[in-house]
Amino acid sequence: MKELIQKPLFLAVISGLLLACSWPTYGIPLLIFIAFIPLFLAEKKLRESNSKVKLKVVFYAYITFVIWNAITTWWLYYASGFGMFFAVLVNSFLMSILFLLYHIVAKRVSQKLSLLFFLCLWLSFEKFHLIWDFSWPWLNLGHVFGNFPEWIQWYEFTGVFGGSLWILVTNLFGFYVISNSFQLKFIELIKKLIPRMALLVSIPIVISMWMYETYEIKGKTKEVIVLQPNVDPYTEKYDTPNFAITKGLLQQANSLITSKTEYIIAPETVLAESVPFDRFYYSPSRYLMMNYLQIHPKAQLLWGIDTYNFILDKKDTSPSSNIYKDGVWVDFYNAALFINQQPDFQKYYKSKLVVGIENLPYKSILEPLLGNVMLNLGGTISTKTVQEERSVFIANDRTKVAPIICYESVYGEFVTGYVKKGAQFLAIITNDAWWNKTQGHKQHLTFATIRAIETRRDIARSANTGISAFINQKGDIVSKTKYGEKKALLGNVFLNSKITFYVLFGDYIAYTAILFLTFLSLYFLLKKRKPILY
Numbered sequence: 001m002k003e004l005i006q007k008p009l010f011l012a013v014i015s016g017l018l019l020a021c022s023w024p025t026y027g028i029p030l031l032i033f034i035a036f037i038p039l040f041l042a043e044k045k046l047r048e049s050n051s052k053v054k055l056k057v058v059f060y061a062y063i064t065f066v067i068w069n070a071i072t073t074w075w076l077y078y079a080s081g082f083g084m085f086f087a088v089l090v091n092s093f094l095m096s097i098l099f100l101l102y103h104i105v106a107k108r109v110s111q112k113l114s115l116l117f118f119l120c121l122w123l124s125f126e127k128f129h130l131i132w133d134f135s136w137p138w139l140n141l142g143h144v145f146g147n148f149p150e151w152i153q154w155y156e157f158t159g160v161f162g163g164s165l166w167i168l169v170t171n172l173f174g175f176y177v178i179s180n181s182f183q184l185k186f187i188e189l190i191k192k193l194i195p196r197m198a199l200l201v202s203i204p205i206v207i208s209m210w211m212y213e214t215y216e217i218k219g220k221t222k223e224v225i226v227l228q229p230n231v232d233p234y235t236e237k238y239d240t241p242n243f244a245i246t247k248g249l250l251q252q253a254n255s256l257i258t259s260k261t262e263y264i265i266a267p268e269t270v271l272a273e274s275v276p277f278d279r280f281y282y283s284p285s286r287y288l289m290m291n292y293l294q295i296h297p298k299a300q301l302l303w304g305i306d307t308y309n310f311i312l313d314k315k316d317t318s319p320s321s322n323i324y325k326d327g328v329w330v331d332f333y334n335a336a337l338f339i340n341q342q343p344d345f346q347k348y349y350k351s352k353l354v355v356g357i358e359n360l361p362y363k364s365i366l367e368p369l370l371g372n373v374m375l376n377l378g379g380t381i382s383t384k385t386v387q388e389e390r391s392v393f394i395a396n397d398r399t400k401v402a403p404i405i406c407y408e409s410v411y412g413e414f415v416t417g418y419v420k421k422g423a424q425f426l427a428i429i430t431n432d433a434w435w436n437k438t439q440g441h442k443q444h445l446t447f448a449t450i451r452a453i454e455t456r457r458d459i460a461r462s463a464n465t466g467i468s469a470f471i472n473q474k475g476d477i478v479s480k481t482k483y484g485e486k487k488a489l490l491g492n493v494f495l496n497s498k499i500t501f502y503v504l505f506g507d508y509i510a511y512t513a514i515l516f517l518t519f520l521s522l523y524f525l526l527k528k529r530k531p532i533l534y
Contacts, residue, residue, distance in 0.1 A: 006045065008042035008043075008045055008046055008056070008060045009042075009060065009063070011038035011039060011041055011042035011045075011060075012038070012039055012042055012060040012061070012063040012064045013063060013064070013067065014038040015035055015036060015037075015038040015039035015042075015064040016063060016064040016065065016066070016067025016068050016071075017067060018031045018032070018034060018035035018038070019031075019032065019035040019036075019064070019067070019068035019072075020067055020068050020071035020072055022035060022144055023068075023071075023072045023139075023144060023443075024143070024144065024146050024147045024439075024442070024443050024446045025146075025147055025439055025442040025443060025446065026439065027144075029144050029145055029147070029148060029151075030201070032141065032144050032167050033167060033170045033171065033174075033197065033200075033201050034170075034171065034174060034197075035171065036168075036171040036172075036175070037171055037174050037175045037178065039060070039061060039064050039099070040171075040172075040175040040179075041175065041178065041179065042060050043057055043060075043061075043099065043102070043103055043106070044106075044179055046060070046103075047103060047106060047107060053103075054100060054103065054104070057099060057100055057103045058096045058097070058099070058100050061095070061096040061099035061100070062092055062093065062096040065091070065092035065093075065095040065096055066088065066089070066092040068092075068139070069087070069088040069091050069092050069139065070088050072139065072439070072443075073087060073088060073138060073139070073440075074088075074438075075435045075436070075438035075439055075440040076088075076435065076440070078434060078435045078436040078438065078440075079357075079434040079435060083356060083357075086356075087136060090134075091136055091139070094125070095125075098118070098121055098122060098125055101117075101121060102114060102117065102118040102121065105117045105118075105524055108524060108527065109524060109527065111176065111179070111180075112176075113520070115172045115175075115176060116516070116520065117517070117520050117521075117524070118168075118172070119165075119168050119169070119172060119513070120513040120514070120516045120517035120520060121517055122141075122164070122168055123161060123164060123165065123168070123509065123510050123513035123514075124510065124513050124514045124517050126140045126141070126161070126164055126510065127161075127507060127510035127511075127513070127514065130411055130413070130414075130507075133355070133359070133361035133362050134355055134361050135352075135355060136355065137410055137411070138410065138443070140160060140164060141163060141164040141167045141168070142155075142159075142160035142161055142162065142163025142164040142165075142166075142167070142450075143160060143163075143446065143447065143450065144163065144167070145163055145450075146443070146445075146446025146447060146449050146450050147446055147449075149212070149449050149450075149452075149453060149474060149475025149476060150208060150209055150212045151204075151205050151208050151209075152208055152450070152453060152475075153207075153208040153209075153211035153212045153215065153453060153474065153475075154204065154207060154208055154211060155450060155453045155454050155502065156453055156454060156455075156456055156500040156501060156502055157500070157501040157502055158502060158509060159412045159413065159454050159502040159506070159507055159509070160412050160450055160454070161412075161507055161509035161510050162509060164509075165509055166200075166204055169200065170197065170200045170201060173196070173197070173200060174193065174197055177189075177192065177193050177196065178193065181193075212474060215473070215474055217458075217472055217473050217474070217494050218456070218473065218494060218496045218498065219424065219458075219494040219495035219496045219497070220494070220495050221492040221493065221494055221495070222262050222263065222399065222425070222492065222493050222495060223258065223260040223261045223262055223263075223490070223491075223492055224261070224262065224263040224264075224265060224460045224470075224490075224491055224492065224493050225253050225256050225257060225261055225263070225264045225265065225488055225489065225490050226265045226460050226461065226462040226468045226469075226470070226488070226489045226491070227249050227252050227253060227264065227265065227266045227267070227270075227462055227468070227488050228267070228462065228463055228464070228465060228466075228468040228481050228485065228486065228487050228488070228489075229245070229248060229249060229252065229266070229267065229270065229464060229465075229486060230464070230465045230484060230485060230486040230487075231245075231270075231433075231464055231465070232433065233431055233433050233434060233464065237269075237272050237431075237464070238272045238273075238274075238306075240272070240273075241273055242271045242272075242273040242275070242280075242283065242285040243283070243284045243285050243288065245270060245271060245272070245273075245285075246271070246285040246288050246289060247288060249264075249266050249270065249303075250288065250289070250292050252486070252488045253299075253488060255488060256488050256489075256490040257296055257299065258490075259298065260298070261296065261298065261299050261490075262298055262299060262300060262395065262399075263299070263300055263301075263302060263395075263401070263427070263460070264299055264300070264301050264302070265302045265303070265427050265429065265460050265462040266301070266302070266303040266304065266429065266462055267303075267304055267429050267430060267431055267462045267463055267464040268304040268334065268336075268350075268405050268406045268429045268430050268431045268464065269304045269305065269306040269334055269431060270303055270304050270305070270429075270464065271285065271303060271304065271305040271306065271307075271337075272305075272306045273306070274306045274307060274308060275307060276307060276308055276309055276310070277307055277309065277347070280305070280307065281344075281345075286339070286345075289301055289339055290339075290341070293339070293340060293341050294341070297341060298396075299340075300338065300339065300340040300395055300396065301337070301338070301339040301340070302336060302337070302338050302393060302401065302403060302427050302429070303336070303337050303339070303429075304334070304335070304336055304337075304405065304429045304431075305333075305335050305336070305337050306332075306333075306334060306335075307332075307333050307335055308330055308331060308332045308333060309330070309331045309333070310324065310328060310329070310330050311328070311329040311330065311331060312327065312328060312329075314329070317329045317331075318331070318385055320359065320383050320384065320385045320386065321383075321385065322383055331385040332383070332384050332385060333349045333350070333384060333385055334349070334350040334353075334358060334384050334405060334406075335347050335348060335349050335350065335405075336348045336350075336393075336403035336405055336429060338393035338401075338403070340395070340396055341396075346393050346394070348387070348391050348393070348403045348405075349384075349385060349386055349387045350384065350386065350405040350406070350407075350408065351386040351387055351388070351390070351408065351414075352386075352407050352408040352410070352411055352414055353384050353386065353407070354406075354407050358383070358384040359383050359384060360383050389417070390402070390414075390417035390418045390420075390421055391403075391421065392418055392421045392422055392423045399424055399495060400421070400422040400423050400424050401423060401424065401425055401426070401427050402415070402418030402419070402421075402423035402425070402426045402427060402457075403418075403427055403429070404418065404426055404427065404428045404429070404451075405428075405429055405430070406428075406429070406430040406431060409428050409430070409444070409447050409448055409451055410444075410447050412450070412451065412454050412502070412507065413506040413507045415451050415454070415455060416454070416455060416502065416503040416506055419455045419457065419499065419503045420499075420503065422497075423457065424457070424495035424496060424497055425457050425458045425459070425460065425493040425494070425495055425496070426451065426452070426455065426457045426458070426459045426460075427459075427460050427461075427462070428448055428459055428460070428461040428462070429461075429462050429463075430444065430461070430462070430463050430464070430466065431463065431464040431465075431466070432444055432463050432464070432465065432466025432467070433464055433465045433466065437483050437484065441463070441465075441466035441467060441483060442467070444466065445461070445466070445467045445469065445477075445480075448461055448469070448471055449471055449475040449476075449477065450475065452471045452472065452473060452474070452475045453473075453474065453475040454500065454502045454503070455500060455502075455503055456473045456496055456498065456500050457473060457496055458470070458471065458472055458473055458493035458494045458495075458496070459471040459493075460491070460493055463481075465483060465484055465485075466483060467480050467481055467482070467483060468480065468481045468487070468489055469481070469489070470489065470491035470492075470493065472494070473494065473496060478491060479491055
C-alpha cells in the first residue's frame, strides 16, 4: 500500500474521486477539503524527480479533472453527446493547464509563494469562467455546499468565492503540512494535521450555524403561484400553439388561486410558438390572459417566451443579430414577460446564454470563418440577443421582482445586478427537462439556494420540469415539486429591500486574487531562477 501511495497515477485518481464524491447532490462535501492534496503530492514527487516532467504533470492532472468533470456533469449527454464530451474534455484541459503553471512556478520559487500563486490562479480561473464566451462555471468550487445552506450563511458577505477560498486554503495548508512532515511517523503526522485541519473546516461552519439560527426573515409577504407544466421540450413544447399552452397554464393556476394571489409564474420559453412581440400583443393568448386578469385583478403573470424581431436597417443590428437574407436581419430572444392590467407588458431578454445552444462564442471572429452555424450542443440553434443591463419588473403596487432566466441563476455577481435595481424577491424561470431525470436539474436547484443567501432574497422558482420551489432568505427550500410531475405550488415570498455586503461589492475576492496574481506573475518573470532545496 505504501508503494501504491507513492505512485502519481494512483494519487491523481484519488483526487479525482474525492472531488467527484464531494459534489452535489449525492456527494459528501467534507471530502472537498482534502481532495486536492493527493494531486499536489503527485506533482511534488514528479518535480523532485529532476527530469523533464511537464507533460506528465499535465497528464496526471488531466486524469484527476476528467474524473471529476465526467462523474459530476455526464448528464449533459442527454442534451448532446458532443456537448458533454466537449465540456468535460475542454474544461479538464483548462484545469490541467493551471496545474502546469503551478508546476513551472514551483520549480522557481519557495513553496509558500508557489502555493499562494496557485490559490490566486485558481480563483482567477473561476472568475474567468464567469465572463468569457465559453463560460462554464458549474464546477466552481464554492458551489459544492449548495445542499448545505446552514454551512454558508456568510456567503452574504463573500459570495461563492468565499467558499472557493475556504476550500483552497484548507487543501493547500494540508498539503504544506504533509509535504514538510515526511520525517514524522504516520501517527505523529495525523496528530499534527487533523486538529489544524478540523479548525479550518469547523470555524466557518460554526459561525454560519450561528448566523443561520439568529437570522430573521425580513419583509412583507406576497402570495405567489409557480407553475410546472411538465411539457417535453423534445417532442411537445415547440409544437404546441401558445393559445393551448396559455389555456393549460391558467387552468393549473385556477386550482390554487385566491383573492390574495399577486404573481403567477410560469417557466422559461413556456410560450414557445415563437412569434414577434407585436404579433403576440394582438394574439389570442394575450387576450386570454387579459380576460383572466379581469377575473383576478390582483394577479400578474411572469412567463417565459420564445420570440424574435426582424431588422431592416443594418445600423440597428447588434453583434448577436442573425442574417436572415440580403438586407434583413433577425434578433432572437429568450425573454420574460410581465403582464398585468396595464396596456402594455414589460419584458426582459435573457443575458447569460448557454454556450453553443443560445450563442456562438466569439461570433464576430468565428462566424466569418464558420458561417451562421452553432455548436451542436442541443436545444435551439440560433444566436440569441441579450440586453446589457439587468432590469426588474415593477408590479401594480411598485414591488420589484427579478426575472432570472435559467442559466443566469449560476452567476452570483450577475444576479446582484437585479438586486441593485431594487428587486425585492427573485423569480427564476427555467427548463431543466433537457437532461432527463439525472443530477443535472438537482444541481441547478442548488445554485438557487446559494443566490438566496448571497442576496438575502426569497426565490420563487418555476421549472417546465425539474424542480419548482419556494426558497427563503436563508437558502432553505420551503416547498418543492418532484421531477416529471405536472403541478402548481402556492406559497408566500418575503420582500426584502436591504442590500448585503456581497451585493454591494460583488466578487471582490476574485478581483483581489487577480490583482495578486498579476503582481506575483511579474515578480516570477523578473526573478532569476534559483534552485529550491527541499
